[in-house]
Amino acid sequence: xxxxxxxxxxxxxxxxxxxxxxxxxxxxxxxxxxxxxxxxxxxxxxxx
Amino acid sequence: xxxxxxxxxxxxxxxxxxxxxxxxxxxxxxxxxxxxxxxxxxxxxxxxxxxxxxxxxxxxxxxxxxxxxxxxxxxxxxxxxxxxxxxxxxxxxxxxxxxxxxxxxxxxxxxxxxxxxxxxxxxxxxxxxxxxxxxxxxxxxxxxxxxxxxxxxxxxxxxxxxxxxxxxxxxxxxxxxxxxxxxxxxxxxxxxxxxxxxxxxxxxxxxxxxxxxxxxxxxxxxxxxxxxxxxxxxxxxxxxxx
Numbered sequence: 001x002x003x004x005x006x007x008x009x010x011x012x013x014x015x016x017x018x019x020x021x022x023x024x025x026x027x028x029x030x031x032x033x034x035x036x037x038x039x040x041x042x043x044x045x046x047x048x
Numbered sequence: 049x050x051x052x053x054x055x056x057x058x059x060x061x062x063x064x065x066x067x068x069x070x071x072x073x074x075x076x077x078x079x080x081x082x083x084x085x086x087x088x089x090x091x092x093x094x095x096x097x098x099x100x101x102x103x104x105x106x107x108x109x110x111x112x113x114x115x116x117x118x119x120x121x122x123x124x125x126x127x128x129x130x131x132x133x134x135x136x137x138x139x140x141x142x143x144x145x146x147x148x149x150x151x152x153x154x155x156x157x158x159x160x161x162x163x164x165x166x167x168x169x170x171x172x173x174x175x176x177x178x179x180x181x182x183x184x185x186x187x188x189x190x191x192x193x194x195x196x197x198x199x200x201x202x203x204x205x206x207x208x209x210x211x212x213x214x215x216x217x218x219x220x221x222x223x224x225x226x227x228x229x230x231x232x233x234x235x236x237x238x239x240x241x242x243x244x245x246x247x248x249x250x251x252x253x254x255x256x257x258x259x260x261x262x263x264x265x266x267x268x269x270x271x272x273x274x275x276x277x278x279x280x281x282x283x284x285x286x287x288x289x290x
Contacts, residue, residue, distance in 0.1 A: 001090060002086070002090055003089055003091075003092070003093070003099075004089065006099035006102070007098065007099055008098075009098055009099045009100045009164055010099075012100055012103065012160045012161065012163060012164050013099055013100060013102055013103055015160055016103045016106060016156070016157045016160040016161070019153065019156050019157065019160075020106045020110070020157065023149050023152065023153050024262070026149070027145075027146060027149050027266055028266065030145070031269045031270050031273070032269060034277075035269050035276065036273075037273075038273050038274075038276035038277040039272075039273070039276045041276070041277075042279040042280040042283065045279075045280055045283035045284065
C-alpha cells in the first residue's frame, strides 16, 4: 500500500520531489542534447 | 605508472564501451529508482518526523552523490594532470555540471527538510556551509574552464583547482564530528552499521544505487559529447588551415 498522504508536511515533501524531478530532467536533456549536437557536427566534418 | 582502466586510455575503446554501457546504466537507474520509491512510499511515517522522513530518500542520495562525483572529478583531474590523458580531462569536465546539479539537490532538499524539523531553512553550521563551499568550487571549476580559450591551459588550471578543492571532501564528511552542528551525525554510511531502521534503510540504499547508476549513465553520455566536440573542433581547425 503506497502512502502518498503527507498531511501538513505536503508543502515540504512534494516540492522536494518536484525539484529533484526537474533537476534530473535538466541534467538528462542537457547531457543528451550536448552529445547529439557535437556528434552531428563531428559527423558532418567526417563526411566532407 | 598507475594502470588506468583500458577505456580511459583509448578513446575508441571508450566509445565502444560507453555506447552500450550508458543506456544500460540508465535502465538500471530507472529500475532501482522505481524499487526505492516503492519501498519508500510503502514505509510507515516516522514517529517523530512524520511524512517528512520521505525527503530522506532523495536527500541522502543527493548529498552522497555531491561528494562522490567530486571524488571522481578529482581522480580524473589527477590522471589528466599527471598522465596528460585527454579522456581523463574530458571525464573531469563532464563530471562538473552533474556534481553541481547533485549538490543543488542536496542543499534544496535539505532546506525543505530542515524547515519543518529544525524550524529554519538554513543555518551556517559546518555541514551546510562546507556543502555550500563544495557547490561554489563546482561553479568555480566550470567558470575557470569556460574563461580560458586555450584548452590545454584550461585543463591544467581546472585540474589544479579540482585537486585543491578536494581538501573540502574530508571536511564535509567529518564536519558533523569535528564541530557541534545542527545537522545530525552520520546515520547510514558509518562505522558500526546504519542507525536507520531497515524499513527506511533499504529505500535509501536503493535510491543511492539509482543515483549512482544515473550518474554513470549521464557521465558516459557527457564524456562522449566531449569526445565528439574535440573531434569536431580539431576537424574544423584542419579545414580552416587547408
